[in-house]
Amino acid sequence: MFLEWQASEQEAGVLLRTFLRHHHISKQLLASVKYNEEGKIEVNGVEQNVLYKVQAGDLIRIHFPPEKENTRLVAEFSPLDIVYEDDFILVLNKKAGMASIPAQFHPSGSVANHLKGYYETIGLDSAIHIVTRLDRETSGLMLIAKNRFAHARLSKTLQKGLLKRRYQAFVTGHLLNDSGSIEAPIGRNSNISIMERMVTLDGKYAKTNYKRLRSYAAFDHLQIELETGRTHQIRVHFSYIGHPLIGDTMYGGPDELLARHALHSYHLHLVHPLTEEYMEFEIPLPEDLQALL
Structure with a gap:
């Protein structure tokens, strides 16, 4: 490159x-x-x-010299739902149930596995640079940098607030206000598991902004934008105020209506790492969330 x-x-x-x-x-x-x-x-x-x-x-x-690939990462070749691609970035629509990266006891099936297979198919000699991860059960837009230069630039724009995501979520019950913010520090809940997070005084600062799009009988449909990017932030914050996401059993949400947590990354905007052009992407809700409406 x-x-x-x-x-x-x-x-x-x-x-x-x-x-x-x-x-x-x-x-x-x-x-x-x-x-x-x-x-x-x-x-x-x-x-x-x-x-x-x-x-x-x-x-x-x-x-630039060739990037060192992760030899332990297994390449997989199922097609990815690519929304946009050029020489520097790739935007894809991740389906629910797919992890962003492999884990110790789940070495395959992740976005990273499939990206490695895709790169081999198109002859791209690059490491895997995921800029915006999503939880396994969260669906929607993810941003990938296709080389180390793009990754470094996008990481800086993310820190400056020039790279933003918006989510749609279905939370149980009905919020008191049509819009607002949740500010509560988030840290590990080490008493339960290494994965679970909680609001705790010794956690890291976290802020979540929300706007109600519509109310239904058993839940509110929200638009959400993060000002910080803590692990499980949306899920933890809405559970903390007594409105866990539908399907989010880890944080107290009911699973009668949905078998995964009702969270979708539907909007992404950024400044291109090379051209500095403003770019914006939006996708609709997936079928399982549309069915709730």
């Missing part, structure tokens, strides 16, 4: 390392190129070091 740019008049005279930093090549990424025989930096087709002084009109190309 390589990236290239043409230097502008305003960039003339700066050191090559400064030029690359301005184009979002981090110290870590630059080191991976400098200290690997398969990585190199070229200016007008000639290899240069980072102390070269850039001239207006220079064509600068950085070649």
Whole structure:
């Protein structure tokens, strides 16, 4: 994989390392190129070091060495529901019941397994970079970076709040307000399991914003946006205020209407890691959640 740019008049005279930093090549990424025989930096087709002084009109190309794959990750080849793809990102629609990554006692069947198989099919030499994970039973949009440069850029935009997801959920009972926020710290519930989380004073700060879309006889249909990304955050917060998600038996939700927790990642917007174009994706509710309505 390589990236290239043409230097502008305003960039003339700066050191090559400064030029690359301005184009979002981090110290870590630059080191991976400098200290690997398969990585190199070229200016007008000639290899240069980072102390070269850039001239207006220079064509600068950085070649990244091949990424190391996880040899323990088993490749699987069932088709993925790909919503969008280019050389840098992949947006997919994950079905409920599919984990994002394999676990010790579940080494197969995850998104990561299927991504590895897909990459082998299209000849992409890249590690698996999942930017936005979803719980096994949560359906909807996931964002994947197809290389380390895209992953680093997207991680920074996520920290800056420029990468957002919105969810739809069905919670038991009826909330007092049509909209609001839940602010409560979340930590491990180590007394029960390593997976389960809880609201606890020594947990990490967490904030969940919600808006009611409609009320039904036994539940509220909500739109939810997170300001933090704690494990199980939506599920924990709504259980904490007495309105667990339908189907979420881990956090006290009833399972008569649905065999999995009623949570769907339906909206994703981001700034593209290379072009810095604003991008937005939305998908409808899956059939099992549509059936509840």
